[in-house]
Amino acid sequence: MGVSPEQINHIGVVRQSIDARKKQVKINVSLKIYIDEVPDEHRSIRQYQKVEQAKSIIVVGSGPAGLFAALRLIELGFKPIVLERGKAVSERKRDLAQINRNGSIPPDSNYAFGEGGAGTFSDGKLYTRSKKRGDVGRILEILTQHGADEKILVDAHPHIGTNLLPRIIQNIRKTITDSGGEVHFNSRMTGLSIEKDVLKGVYVGEKLFEGEAVILATGHSARDVYRMLHKQNVEIEAKDFAMGVRVEHPQTLIDQIQYTCTIRDEYLPAASYSLVVQVKQRGVYSFCMCPGGFIVPAATQDGECVVNGMSASKRDSKFANSGMVVQITQDDLQPYASHGVLAGLEYQQALEHMAFEHGGGAQKAPAQRLVDFVEGRLSTDLPECSYHPGIVSSNLHQWLPKSIGSRLREGFKIFGQKMPGYLTNQAVVLGVESRTSSPIRIPRDKIMLSHPQFKNLFPSGEGAGYAGGIVSAAVDGERVAEQIAQIFDK
Numbered sequence: 001m002g003v004s005p006e007q008i009n010h011i012g013v014v015r016q017s018i019d020a021r022k023k024q025v026k027i028n029v030s031l032k033i034y035i036d037e038v039p040d041e042h043r044s045i046r047q048y049q050k051v052e053q054a055k056s057i058i059v060v061g062s063g064p065a066g067l068f069a070a071l072r073l074i075e076l077g078f079k080p081i082v083l084e085r086g087k088a089v090s091e092r093k094r095d096l097a098q099i100n101r102n103g104s105i106p107p108d109s110n111y112a113f114g115e116g117g118a119g120t121f122s123d124g125k126l127y128t129r130s131k132k133r134g135d136v137g138r139i140l141e142i143l144t145q146h147g148a149d150e151k152i153l154v155d156a157h158p159h160i161g162t163n164l165l166p167r168i169i170q171n172i173r174k175t176i177t178d179s180g181g182e183v184h185f186n187s188r189m190t191g192l193s194i195e196k197d198v199l200k201g202v203y204v205g206e207k208l209f210e211g212e213a214v215i216l217a218t219g220h221s222a223r224d225v226y227r228m229l230h231k232q233n234v235e236i237e238a239k240d241f242a243m244g245v246r247v248e249h250p251q252t253l254i255d256q257i258q259y260t261c262t263i264r265d266e267y268l269p270a271a272s273y274s275l276v277v278q279v280k281q282r283g284v285y286s287f288c289m290c291p292g293g294f295i296v297p298a299a300t301q302d303g304e305c306v307v308n309g310m311s312a313s314k315r316d317s318k319f320a321n322s323g324m325v326v327q328i329t330q331d332d333l334q335p336y337a338s339h340g341v342l343a344g345l346e347y348q349q350a351l352e353h354m355a356f357e358h359g360g361g362a363q364k365a366p367a368q369r370l371v372d373f374v375e376g377r378l379s380t381d382l383p384e385c386s387y388h389p390g391i392v393s394s395n396l397h398q399w400l401p402k403s404i405g406s407r408l409r410e411g412f413k414i415f416g417q418k419m420p421g422y423l424t425n426q427a428v429v430l431g432v433e434s435r436t437s438s439p440i441r442i443p444r445d446k447i448m449l450s451h452p453q454f455k456n457l458f459p460s461g462e463g464a465g466y467a468g469g470i471v472s473a474a475v476d477g478e479r480v481a482e483q484i485a486q487i488f489d490k
């Protein structure tokens, strides 16, 4: 640049990404160079005021949508009262270890329910397709303020890791309670208090929690919430969703394919992939790919088998797993039509029960080598797999609904052409990946963000159908909080 080194006061990284499209892998780094200038790299720190005397807003669910709504409410001068059906993160950790050991699922404390929601014990991938970069940047800054590494602010594909997320979630809770907000664990909302078409609050068993407004951020695994809303004649809508399997490869194989190498260079992270194709007018795509990760039992009830993926911050396990799912449309739900708006839930649950039966119980997952699945034969043995409760050989090609199974098999063939080496019997598919998205939307006004029947009910996050991932759920929680601050006097 023709600048003498003495003139450079500071060099900051603005963005970092890996370009592995060619044999020579490149790391692209954008830098901000301060020439004869004072660096202005300090991040804006959010100030959380005292709100114990302020008006209360009930927040149901402490996932990313609920927690970020609560933080934003505090910034805007309201007192959040967070109700969470599950346990605090440290106790929840013990329940997860138990699930992995004996395959029995505590219904209020599992991979989906408990402090921090479904995002706590996850890969902690923080990328989103959201175009609202400002909002996304805010979420990432708040995460760093609560203990996340600042590199998430510059990585093109930031992730935190399941080993670090719990501490960040605990710090967020501390901010809420230190400011005078409340967080109640073991507090499952069981009903809405509605008097003469006015929503007064929510019930946790016999106990009524009242507030100016209610933010409903219960995630997409809370089937009891959808059923309760339906029973109380609160409008909900069916929406398209996706289901399929989780596929796991040796990480070295994915590294070799993606980096065109024999051994991954020590400076490169475990390689990931993203695949999508249309098969018979439906999307078949990879979802929540976890390089260097583990497959986990993500059911919320005994008798269901649900698989999902996570990884630690170093992404250093021997395995690469990814959901591989097919779009489910209302046509698939015909056999469940008698359930009306709840047909999607019944379809999801029926498939989870089927997977449980084929796995033989105790959270063992039905599994098949990838080529065997595509070519339609039972696997005589199975490869090593990261899934702790264990896997059992099963003819997934036979019992998965045809609309899913046949498209997945076709999709895997095409992915094998896109990524030579991907379609291999070293890989294994596990059933079922059923909780990628919500089969139900809780409607809300596009501008007011409130439910059409109740001016003070604000559905938010993934369970309401307005987010798909940690960051988008957090962005949506903040948005709802901001709208509440616009509508209600402090």
Ligand SMILES: Cc1cc2nc3c(=O)[nH]c(=O)nc-3n(C[C@H](O)[C@H](O)[C@H](O)COP(=O)(O)OP(=O)(O)OC[C@H]3O[C@@H](n4cnc5c(N)ncnc54)[C@H](O)[C@@H]3O)c2cc1C
Binding pocket: 060, 061, 062, 063, 064, 065, 066, 083, 084, 085, 086, 111, 112, 113, 114, 115, 116, 117, 118, 119, 120, 121, 122, 123, 124, 125, 126, 127, 187, 188, 189, 190, 217, 218, 219, 220, 221, 222, 225, 288, 296, 298, 308, 309, 310, 460, 461, 462, 463, 467, 468, 469, 470, 471, 473
């Ligand atoms: C294993 C796993 C890995 C994942 N990995 C990633 C990833 O790497 N990146 C990513 O972006 N996304 C990931 N996801 C998805 C992500 O976690 C969700 O998209 C996100 O958490 C949705 O946020 P939410 O706040 O809308 O709902 P949730 O996180 O589901 O939170 C809902 C909360 O509400 C509580 N609740 C439910 N019913 C009630 C009730 N009746 N009363 C009181 N509380 C209730 C639940 O206990 C829960 O804490 C993963 C999910 C799983 C399960």
